[in-house]
Amino acid sequence: MTAQRPGEFELIRQYFAPLAETPGSLRLTDDASVMTPRAGHDLVLTKDMLAENVHFLSNDTPEAIAAKALRVNLSDLAAKGARPVGYLLGLALPDNWEAPWLERFSKGLGADQSAFDITLFGGDTIRSTGGLQVSITAIGEVPTGKAVRRTGARVGDVLFVSGTIGDAAAGLKARLDHRFVTVFRLDPEEERHLLDRYLLPRPRTALAPLLLDHATAAMDISDGLVADATHMASASGVNLEIDIDQVPLSDALKKIRQASADTFMACLNGGDDYEILASIPQDKADQFAAQAAAIGCRVQAIGQVKTGAGKIELANIPAGCSPSALAGFRHF
Incomplete structure (x- = not known):
């Protein structure tokens, strides 16, 4: 038998009010x-x-859905050098949603709130006809x-x-095509x-203070390495040279x-990597790498900033690679 679904206000009280832990949120009992x-701080949104x-x-x-939704935003904050404070949640539920699913979703949010020291400030819940x-x-x-921007390289x-x-x-790719693992001879651990x-991004929140100390520009990698590097190059009015042989890879x-x-x-x-791309002055590069290693956040030098007007220069592209492989993720 399907559990009774609560109404909108009972839904908020039961699943989300316990996540609103700061006094200003008023336990979600007000409209805002x-x-x-x-004092002495800017907000980053x-x-x-x-x-x-x-x-x-x-x-x-x-x-996993709750964690990914929160973590992709925490990745953006980390790239700005920002400490997470709180978040607003918009949730569009399909007609067939069930109470046990929502309970698990809210518990997923709660677990990540504890892990990343952030709290729910408020939000809205509506019905969706599109999933x-x-x-x-x-x-x-x-x-x-x-705040570290993408414009300062x-x-x-x-x-x-x-x-x-x-x-x-x-x-x-492995989730969408069961042959992927076999074709590339990946073992179970890989x-x-x-x-x-794919399911659980790792926002590099621990790296944020080091970016504040060292980086001239930074952004998270969400649309793909080349695509996002192009955004940084264009915003900064420079060219970025990336050596594909130096990009850190898993087995x-x-x-x-x-x-x-x-x-x-x-x-x-x-x-969907949600890693950090950062430009660091050459005289600070060794210190940045050492400090990152000391906090358990691996960083790797992959190239340099050059004179130019927003282009990417790729070195050591694998032989036979077609231009379409460099397009990056596009929403439309």
């Missing part, structure tokens, strides 16, 4: 929350929307005037990325790694590279 930034069968699949667990949709507006804070800076690149796109990277991506240049580059630029 009120917050006062700490970002929003990402996730849609069923676009950013996650229908059979993904509620906990589940989750919209989160995340709020962070940085010291006044210190300077000629001579060293380009760094965190983590490994291309795993999430490969994980999606397959699990790719699937996990699974190394296998894919050896087997298919096109598939490898499509994964490398497929998006």
Whole structure:
């Protein structure tokens, strides 16, 4: 027997009010929350929307959907050097939603709130005729005037990325085509790694203070390495040179590279990595890398900033790679 579904206000009281832990949220009993930034700090605001069968699949667990929705926003905050403070949740539920699903979704949010020290400020819940949709507006804070933007890359800076690149796109390919794992001879551990990277982004919140100290520009990699590097190059009015041989890869991506240049580059630029791309002055590069390693967040130098007008220069592109593999993720 299907559990009784609560109405809108009971839904808020039962599942989401317990997540609203700050006084300004008033436990979601009012139409809006009120917050006062700490003295000497700016607010950083970002929003990402996730849609069923676009950013996650229908059979993904509620906990994973909740975590991904929150974490992709935390990744944006980290790239700005911001400390997470709170978030607003927009939830469009399909007609066939069930109470146990929503309970698990809210518990997934609660687990990540604890993990990343952030709280729910408010939001809205509506009925959807087009599948589940989750919209989160995340709020962070940085010291006044210190937010790291994508516009500040300077000629001579060293380009760094965190983590490994291309795993999430490969994980999606593995989910959509059961032959993918066999074709590329991935072992069970490599397959699990790719699937996990697609389902559960790892926002590099620990890297935020180091970006404040060292970076001239930074952004998270959500649309693909080349595509997002192009955004930074254009915004900064420079060219970025990226050496494909220096891009950090998981064991699974190394296998894919050896087997298919096109598939490898499509994964490398497929998006959903939620790693950090940053430009660091050359005289700070070694210190940045060492400090990142000390906090357990791997970074790797992959290129440099050069004189130019918004272009990407790629070195060591695998032989036989077609231009279409460099397109990156596009919403439309």
